[in-house]
Amino acid sequence: MAMPSTDLSPDDIARLAARAGLPLDASRAPAVAATVNAIHGVVGALGELRLGETAPASSFDAR
């Protein structure tokens, strides 16, 4: 049985954009959705890393 897709649809993107206050014409939603899904596919590879107690690389100097 095929896994249900986790991709966001153009309608999902339109709804999330409205919530974020991002003006997004409906005609742009399919292309943005495709880009979001591509990015998710790339970044999702990090899910398999076991990060344990590893802290983020971002930091600041408190002086």
Place this chain on the structure above:
Amino acid sequence: MTHPYELTLSEAADAVADRSLSPVELTTSVLGRIGETDPATGAYVTVTAESALADAARAADDIAAGRHLGPLHGIPMALKDLIDTAGVPTTASSLVRADHVPSQDAAVTARLRAAGAVLTGKTHTHEFAYGTTTPQTRNPWDTGRTPGGSSGGSAAAVASGAATFALGTDTGGSIRIPAALTGIVGLKPTYGLVPRRGVASLSWSLDHVGPLTRTVRDAALVLDALAGYDPSDNASIDHPREEYGRLLGRDLKGLRVGVPVNYYFDRVQPDVENTVRAAIDALTGLGAVPVPVEIPMAEYVRAVHWGLMVPEATAYHQDSLRTSPELYTDDVRILLEAGEFVPATDYIRAQRARTLMRQSWQELFERVDVVAAPTVTSTAAPAHLPNLLWADGSEEGVSDSYVRLSAPANLTGLPSLSVPVGFDGDGLPIGMQVIGGPLDEARLIQVGHAYESAHRPVAHLAPLVTSAGAAG
């Protein structure tokens, strides 16, 4: 006869110092060269001829009066249009910033002006540095091709003699990629060595500023002026000033050169692989010892890079995306919009993965002094070509391919120097990058200079071959 615009920075500095060349002659020559080349290359956004000549005249007067500030005094330079210049438009090659005239210089602009350099103008970037092809600009080795990017204007200017040196910025390879594709030298310093105040950001975690020059020695001279702590950049490293050319001329005997057994030679054009391997052999011939190395976490480079850059870029542009989204070009706008939908936890996961990647590269540098590899997978592609096709049948977007080998040094913050090492069968330049341990720029300059002295003693300008589709 050699025209002054043909001189390298070091040669020009020597001629200015011994009074055989005046900064006015040099600047006039470079401005004339811009007039000849820019219609074909489209390297410049803005040319500041009037103020350049005034600055050059002032430099000439100061030098004549015995106030010589050093090797950059009276030398013409171009700055990427992401870098603030007081009173000179700084557009990031975007309509979003079409009216932006900064009131203050960026930290690097101020440092170069203090060293006496003369600004000839601002050079094109891929819009807001978010891309690696710089579509406004063409490659002076073949104007039907891209110069790479995002510092494509700076690279095209230096390669064609339209600037004696230039600055670029590098978030995934944007100094080194166009340097490699236009046959010049590009140096991405250690993260935090050169301050970024007054430079439009693409990704705070990954942004670097550095020089594009015709020789490695020239890069050292520019870095001498750029490096140093600046508390206004929260990534700035409090590190003592150095003279980056101090190892020039020292031999490479016993230097351990890491040669990657994975990642850096995968899906690379055969001419690029063969030429870079020959250059590594040449380093061995100069006394270096090759050490095979496994590149750690290579399979996560793209994921960490995107996971950091995409949401940070969107955060930087969040307000303009809401007020004037129509002013962005479409390829940049869509990436910025898509970045709104990356979960914060994915971003933090990328920052945590980066910690591991940095640690594993530090362990790698316990066994080698430098790593040598191709800078870019391929030579300059025809302008506007969307994808590269590899021998294994896979397709890869040109921008994805261009950053693939340069991004690791952004993720780890390690310094990386790209030097020209030859040409492909079509006469297009090939670059080799030499990556070093943190703050080991002087070593990279030693290695790059040793190669250059033995195998590329003359830094020729690009021939300005014009072909279909020159810049408009």
